[in-house]
Amino acid sequence: MATTQTLPQVDQSHKTVLEPIATPSRLLFGPGPSNADPKVLQALARSPIGHLDPLYLELMGEVQELLRYTWQTDNRFTLPMSGTGSAAMEATLANTVEPGDTVLVAVNGYFGNRLADMAARYRANVQLIEKPWGEAFSLAELEAALSEHRPAILALVHAETSTGVCQPMDGVGDLCHKHDCLLLLDTVTSLGAVPVFLDQWKVDLSYSCSQKGLSCPPGLGPFTMGPRAEEKLVARSSKVPNWYLDVSLLNQYWGSDRVYHHTAPVNMNFGMREALRLLADEGLENAWDRHRCNAEVLWAGLESLGLELHVPEALRLPTLTTVCIPNGVDGNAFRLHLLNEHGIEIGGGLGSLAGKIWRIGLMGYNSTPKNVELLLNLFESELPRFRENVAVAA
């Protein structure tokens, strides 16, 4: 067919005339995305280079090595998946679950449920241990469930973004070894901001995101897999049922072979490289301390305003604070007011906490004393109007 033929008329009905993009500058204090470091945004705007360019291959190695540092792991299969954190979450299950494997999911929030949904799609025999949203699991509870279900994989959420709970990890890895099961850990809201010691905790599989503790925009999903999980992957009786996330293929590109798999999102990886570089410059210990200190000032300030926090202090995530919406206050109206009048985003509740809590994130670049002060001032000055409005209306 010669291309000089007459073409049909182009349909203009979906052609929209738009002005150049003019998104506002927001302060993002929700559950994520958080604001990115301006240096990271500048890196994103660099001209792309080829995904097989020797300089890009070098950059990939830098990203992998700094991810290992950030996670405190020696895992060779450590790389950012070319999707968001949810893609990396799915990758942990897609690569290791074979049909009929028992996957035990500890559910104390929204993301535990998502893990369970995903695992079932890979035809796992999914078993749940559940706790109310806002609590953590004890070793005894985990051990009882491991004994009862004898799973191939225990999936646990280190930092539950829906509740603000940080799951204590002491002893969990030993339990999993004792029960010969892999330990899969969600570190979406902890990586880079809250202490994570992946190898010391004997975690076999983990995933995270770019847009929280790492101060990069959303779009990449850090993924890591240890030797015991690798063994399970190698021993599979069938191909990974997800081509895009198949680590055995991805490792031919990220490993020394450099075999083309898919065209990497090079600009997002420019940003990730800068984000990890800045984190290493600060030092993990300093970043963790900064998040902890700023969170403690926020917690004390909110409580001094008479607000109740949803999670007991010992289990609180420094990255994400859940605040009980006071009786009679329309939480959604307050959030929209902050967004529309002040350019500030905070989050609402998900699932069983919808309408009951606000979620306030102080993550990565955003975890600063100045931002804490700004938030506390806003809650002090603006929230009373929402209480009063309700009182007047009542």
Add this chain to the structure above:
Amino acid sequence: MATTQTLPQVDQSHKTVLEPIATPSRLLFGPGPSNADPKVLQALARSPIGHLDPLYLELMGEVQELLRYTWQTDNRFTLPMSGTGSAAMEATLANTVEPGDTVLVAVNGYFGNRLADMAARYRANVQLIEKPWGEAFSLAELEAALSEHRPAILALVHAETSTGVCQPMDGVGDLCHKHDCLLLLDTVTSLGAVPVFLDQWKVDLSYSCSQKGLSCPPGLGPFTMGPRAEEKLVARSSKVPNWYLDVSLLNQYWGSDRVYHHTAPVNMNFGMREALRLLADEGLENAWDRHRCNAEVLWAGLESLGLELHVPEALRLPTLTTVCIPNGVDGNAFRLHLLNEHGIEIGGGLGSLAGKIWRIGLMGYNSTPKNVELLLNLFESELPRFRENVAVAA
């Protein structure tokens, strides 16, 4: 567990001290990524906003509408997948293939093989029609295969990035209707640059990428699904076996419900919105003409230098030209010379064409008369040295 406990020592072994990022400016004339429009890169560097921010939801609608224009389709399920083109490719199969479905893949290059690999992972009964790399399929060949295999889906590559062939589409959609099968079309290297009339061609499923005709960096995978494919999705007897790419879930976010699915890669979508806006400003017809005219000058120039093109003119893609590597020339050495000495990337061959061809892309922002001239001058001045070296060595 109180977080005031003593933490283990942080392992510094993977902590690398890096200089700020300093990637070079390359001219990318390979099979993609291509250079992005500087306006798109500036959009990428905007401060992120929330994925549920009303202004972001508005931007999502703009992206969807302009994708419909670019593909010439009314499909409501039209959106960029939060991954690269390969993720969108996988999404077309993941959502529609049920175990045991026959998927007929027309393979005349690398990407046909990839479709076959993916479809098998979704437990399709995969059947192939094959042609040498560099040829296209005739209607008679397609009809014979449809009659023989009676597939649920025919998967076809419109623009084969590995060979430079543009598959003629006249009559293919009618054949698929006659044989009651869905038509899945790869438009990775055609969208925005080569005439595509998705609805007139009766295509049911298609995918593309951001980094070629759209002049955006890689990282998003445009996806579209028509009413007949939607029906197959709705009639599934089991959940889509891929949570991340499940269109029934994604449509709750991209549709009017706006239910949270995953945290969108907002900055990449800023870039996509600008890329599509710029394309609509130029007008599809003008963009197609520009690609065609520049390619024709490139083809004539290469032939006047004595080079042979791999694909007959009637089937040539304006976006990607495959050039036979002359006898005795080390094609890889020439590519590395262009990259290292001139900052210019061209591609090598894949699969059965490895070592036999170069792939020269002129896509999106890069399709200009100036770039054609630059390429032809380089081939004229540099290639003889590689011929001579070989002659001397022989």
